[in-house]
Amino acid sequence: MSHERATFLELAQKRLDEARLLLVNGFPSGAYYLSGYAIECALKAIIAAQFRANEIPDRRLVERVYVHDLSKLLSLSGLEDELEVEMEGAPGLREAWSTITKWSERARYEIWTQEAASAMLEAVGGDQGLLRWLQSRP
Numbered sequence: 001m002s003h004e005r006a007t008f009l010e011l012a013q014k015r016l017d018e019a020r021l022l023l024v025n026g027f028p029s030g031a032y033y034l035s036g037y038a039i040e041c042a043l044k045a046i047i048a049a050q051f052r053a054n055e056i057p058d059r060r061l062v063e064r065v066y067v068h069d070l071s072k073l074l075s076l077s078g079l080e081d082e083l084e085v086e087m088e089g090a091p092g093l094r095e096a097w098s099t100i101t102k103w104s105e106r107a108r109y110e111i112w113t114q115e116a117a118s119a120m121l122e123a124v125g126g127d128q129g130l131l132r133w134l135q136s137r138p
Helices: 005-024 028-048 059-066 069-078 080-089 091-100 105-109 114-125 130-137
Strands: none
Touching: 005 114, 005 130, 028 069, 028 105, 028 114, 059 069, 069 080, 080 114, 091 105, 091 114, 091 130, 105 130, 114 130
């Protein structure tokens, strides 16, 4: 599997598109689960941009990237402070982040309602969604 920034950006959009299809076809649990992975992929795309060619990266950083904890990935991305500032002026973005942080890879073992999945999809891919904000970062 490629761990390139472009691949992660593509995967983020694909996971969101797949989540939308699952939701409209009556599969809210899968939609919820894949929505979280869309954010994980977007954050990993940002982190991937920190690595330089011809340089051995810090081992601890590399090991910390291999997690599914969205708060930890946000911290590793270096965007934590920027997001906090952005959320001051955009309450919808703060609400989206609050919804998203409830996600974990363990979501695959739970049954999610249509309402919970819809809220997650809106938090990830809506007009005030976090994915749009992450995609606008260099």
